[in-house]
Amino acid sequence: MRLPNLFQTRNGRFAAFFLLYVTEGIPLGFAATAVATQLRRQGVGPAEIGAFIGLFYLPWAFKWAFGPIVDVFAIERLGRRRGWILGTQIVMVATLFATSFLKLPEQLWLFSAILLVHNTFSATQDVAIDALAINTLDEQERATASGVMFAGASIGQMIGGSGALLVTSWFGFQSSFYFVSAAILLVTLFVVLPMKEAATPPRVRAAGSAMAAAGREMREFAVTAFKSFMGTRGAFVGLFMSLLPPGAMCLGLALQSNLAVELGMDDGAVATMNFWSTLIGAAGCLSGGLIADRFDRRHALTWYILLMSIPVFVMALVLQHFNWIMPIAPDAAKPDVPTLLMTAFWATTLVYAFFNGMMYSATTAIFMDVTNPVVAGTQFTAYMAMFNLAISYSATWQGISIEAWGYPGTMIVDGFYGMLYLLVLPLTRKRPGDVAADNALAPGRARKLGLVLALLCLAWLPVHALESQFGAAKDIVNILFTLVFIASALFLLAGAALLGAVAGRLTRIGAWFSPLLLLMQVRNYQDGLAAKLGVSTQSLGATLDIFLYGVPLLAAVLLWQMSRHAWADLAMPSTTEGEAGDTALPDAKLAAAS
Incomplete structure (x- = not known):
């Protein structure tokens, strides 16, 4: 058949x-x-x-x-x-x-x-x-x-x-x-x-190999995306906003699964909770989107994030009340789980799922608002990719924090950290006036970003010197600086593409230097690397310190030098947010499903 x-x-x-x-x-x-x-x-x-x-x-x-x-x-x-x-x-x-x-x-x-x-x-x-x-x-x-x-x-x-x-x-x-x-x-x-995929015209390739064509296309992507991010205030703020979790995340990540096991829930009970929270979250997506479209979506998102925090804070207080603080090993003797504690866990998880769904629909709509319709798919996908990075580091730091501070402390920190989103959210609102005038500020935004990244690279030097005093927070600090080094590497590559002949040797050095910033991740694998090389961790650490101090210091110098240039090509005469109507919006909506 x-x-x-x-x-x-x-x-x-x-x-x-x-x-x-x-x-x-x-x-x-x-x-x-x-x-x-x-x-x-x-x-x-x-x-x-x-x-x-x-x-x-x-x-x-x-x-x-x-x-x-x-x-x-x-x-x-x-x-x-x-x-x-x-x-x-x-x-x-x-x-x-x-x-x-x-x-x-x-x-x-x-x-x-x-x-x-x-x-x-x-x-x-x-x-x-x-x-x-x-x-x-x-x-x-x-x-x-x-x-x-x-x-x-x-x-x-x-x-x-x-x-x-x-x-x-x-x-x-x-x-x-x-x-x-x-x-x-x-x-x-x-x-x-x-x-059966619809037939498309044969692809016309430029001269050169397919690999070279892919390299050129990736370069064009980077240039277009960077220009779009710098083009308006909303797009520029969205760059930082997408790296923040929009509200508390802990009841939707591994903390929930850990707690479910420790409270004695079997696989069937965990599956049932996941089933209902997913359905309720989907209902939240639908209702949150409808409300955000009918009313001011930034006000709506503010309420969604605040409402997301309530079940998180309530569950933290309940855990504190019953002295359920630190994680318990699965093979350890567990205390009896009070009925009120289990009821609170079910209720807060389901309520959180609904408000989390409402938040997600409004957040994606706001990223659409600040996206340049000319490059809607490209820019919006980048925002969503960085949003996934925020989820990734949230899951990582929460796992570390649970073992260091316990469940209630982690949940309180997560709730308040998620509210940082509300500080930058108003800045994404489109300002009245000439869009071209806003676009003319793009070079200044690039210079400010370069200077901030240079200062953060310098901040790594005392942080690395004092890392032994951070204790359990050391790994969390490492996560934050990993983001700094990745962003700095991408900025150097963007500078190489956009400044070109204007900056001359500086851009060539920056392009070749950027991979070294990505190699800063080696700091997290010193013990395993020492074992494979057959040397002591101390002797390898002393050698690596030259790299770990030198690369951020030189990166700071390069970033500072790039921040002093005019970045004139960023003031591009292109259609910006809201000018092109709905021509590219369906693509952005489609990308939201990712």
Whole structure:
């Protein structure tokens, strides 16, 4: 029997993209809920689980880099996008199947590495699916398709989280790997294989190799994105805002899974909680979006973030009241769990899920507001990628904090840290007046950003010298400076592309120097590196200190020198936020589903 090509009809296209997004949600739900729960049950600490979840989200923070690769490299016979989707799903199934043979928690490092590969291909699939949707959907279908894809991702997370936990409770943890692999494979067999991608004109390539074409395209992406970020005040503020968690995050990440295990919930109970919180969160997305469209969305988002904090603070107080402070090992004797404590955990988790959904819909709408319609897909995807990075580092620092400060302290800090979002939110509002005048301020914004990054690189010097005094907070500080070094490297690359001949030797040095800033991550692996080299940690540390002090110091000098230039090319005469009506907005809405 020949399977139907779903792309032939309007409803078929909606069904196809719904199911494709289900396959994107499955890995996230499986890692954040099912695997995190089992790791905690097997004695893995909150810090390790937080790092595992943070690592799993990391490819989504850098998925923008996969776009030029997906665009340039393709097997036309399979379909420019369909070939990528088919290939990535096969690798996703293969990597999940491979992890089923590993023994946890002894082989957690290999398990994490394989799942990182799995999620990298999942993020690549997301890029290909978005590109396919833009080329396939009619303009009047895109907004509806965006909502359908959101629903698909939520259902996928339920399948990977609640579904896998239910299967675990019936047949054991090993069976959950086969369950999620089969779920993805069914979509591959019944949706992707019979799919017939619409024919597109042959791609006209510039002279040179495909690799060179990909490099040029990535460079053009970086230049366009950087100009868009600097172009208006809203876009510039959005750059920093996207790196902040919009409200408290802890009841939606690994802290919830850790606490569920310690409160004595079995896999069936955790699965039931995940099922209801996902459904309630989806309802929050719908209602939050409707309210934000009818009223001022910045005021609406302010209320959503404040309301998100209430269940977090309430649960922190309840835990403090019952003296449930520090994490308890799964094999340790557990005190009796008061009924009120368990009831409070259920209630706060479900209430939080609703307000978290409301927050997400309003946040994405505001990022659309500050996006330049000319490069809507590019800029909006970058905002969403950085938002995923905020989720990644939130999961990581919370795992560390739980072991250092306990559950209530972590939740209080998370609640107030999430409110920092409200300090920058008003600055995203479009200012009355001439848009071109706002755009003319772009060079000044670039100079300020370069100066701030230079000062932060200098701040690393005393921080590194005194790091032994930070105690448990050392790893959290390291996370923050990792963001600084990555941002500094990207700024140097942008300077090399935009300043060019104007800055001469400075830009060439900056372009070659930027990879050294990325190599600053070596500071987190000194012990393992020393063991592999057969030297003591102390002797290796003394050698590395030359690198760890020298690179940020030289980066600060380069950034400061770049901040002194005019950046005249940034004052581009292009359409900016709101000027082009809705011409590119559907693409931005579509990107929101990512």
